[in-house]
Amino acid sequence: MKTSFATLLSAAALLVASSCSSKPDSVEQAQQINDAKLGIKDRDTVAMNSVNGTERPAFDSNFLTKAASGGMLEVQLGQQVAQKATTPEAKSFAQQMVTDHTKANEELKALAAKKNITLPTTLGKDQQEVYDKVLAEKGVDLDKKYVSEMLDDHQEDIKAYQEAVAKTSDQDVRDFAQHTLPTLEAHLGMVQKIKPVVDAKK
Template sequence: MKSLFLNGLWAAAFLAGTAACNSNPDSVKDAQAVNEKKIEAGTPDSTSAGSDLKDAREYDTEFMTKAASGGMLEVQLGQAVAKNAVSPQAKDIANRMVTDHTKANDELKALAAKMNVTLPTTLGNDAQSTYKDVTEKKGVAMDKEYVSKMESDHKDDIKAYEEASTKAASPELRAFAAKTLPTLREHLTMIEKDKPAIEALK
């Protein structure tokens, strides 16, 4: 009986430890959960109008939390690549990302404070994965991975910002998205222009 009891305790401890190891909090989801509580508290109306308002606010805050994580990724990854890249093209792209996204991040933070929206302060899981995929590689391989990730990320960002520029409930958020779009498009043009030279590296 004693050994069965001890085995049971060991199994419970093992499962608890496994669960703890597998739990990987996502800063974006955590921030959005905080925002959803704020929205719930601010929209007590259970009518369809209240439901529509809640959905609109959730769209805005979800866009902002994802944009914050993505913006932090552009800066942090840009800093790492600017320091370690082999090609001047990759360094140029990285430095441009740091400069432009630092500015956009600051604008988003100011807007979030005004709208009482909680933003993540660390990279979300998707952004962490991208950062790891690039920085684990060395030399030319890192340059190539970086430009590939930046191309796909900016294509996704442009779609998201285009949608937010017309769909966001907040006029100020629509304006922020519209203002940021030209910069994102310039980034994509730069990336696509330099990508062939980077991919040709050996």
Template sequence: MLMRPFMRAAAGLLLCGLAFAACAQSGRDKTPLGANAADSKFMTSAASDGMAEVAMGQLALEKSSQASVKQLAQRIVDDHTMANDKLRALAQAKQVALPAAPGDEAQQSASAMKALDAKKFDKAWAATMVKDHQKAVALFTAEAGRTQDPEVRAFAQATLPTLKTHLELARQLQDQLDMPAARDDAMSHRAAMDASFDHTRPAGATTAATPAAAGSTSTGSH
């Protein structure tokens, strides 16, 4: 009779132990992504860079007078704002803390460009967009091929086409902005060559007579 309470207690302890082990295993299976250093670093870098792109786009909308610059800037603001919202929701679900603002380097770059005049700003902004999106394409491509998390991979793969489009448009804008400068350089070089030729021509020199003119002169002398 005394054994029954003891056996019930032992059985209860065994069940509690099994339940605890099951909960612990379940917890290990659902370890938050924050424990994955590589994926966490990707999301924090992508968030910081994404906010920097939005800030740079807004700066171009305020400072530039070029329609082509403003058009690309607005697209970058819209697309990166959408991507940032998706990343924020993903990070919250994975328990990863994201930065609240762009990194120091991006903020310093934006401050430096605010001091430029309009013409210099447009070229500097286009060059920065090329550099930033080259970095972003490399970052997202690497993450899409490396991560084992299907949701993080899906986000990286879905965002890549937009980043590649931004990169191509930024390169086209950079070429477009460089064309007037290249044309002006070519005209200046030609003017310099003409001036050099005129300077080396002997004073009072005239164009040599053509054979027909020479013949006409010879005939007239007879």
């Protein structure tokens, strides 16, 4: 049976689409590297009360890898929104995110290096989706989407950092989380304040 050229093109397009959709998650890749360093072959089998102590370093590496991707999102998206925003509130907030999270990211990198924890160097899947969704908007809709995503993002970040303070057994990791929490809480207060203003813009 002869295969038409159009059919071959369709098959090739499907392969390309499949390849793009299956792009590895940089956060998961970093976590897998860290698991290998700890000798963890199957994360699901690591009991929380394990006597070998690997569950705590695994928690720390998970927290730091996710925090790294989140921090990169704040900076990279903030840089874009600071240029493209139409409202002064969104523009100012984005600039503040770049300043504060650039500093926090450097502190996180230094901590990870000290603990021999591998961090992602590009946005993780979840963070990339947020980045793409915000920048797909134009004009004031971009501002509104950005502020909405930052509200959700900082609420989630605060929970993650509070959990790290409560669960980590590493004092350096706890110190980093405690030191960063007030900044995240300040950002949440800022975005809660400007959201009604930005949402009211036409």
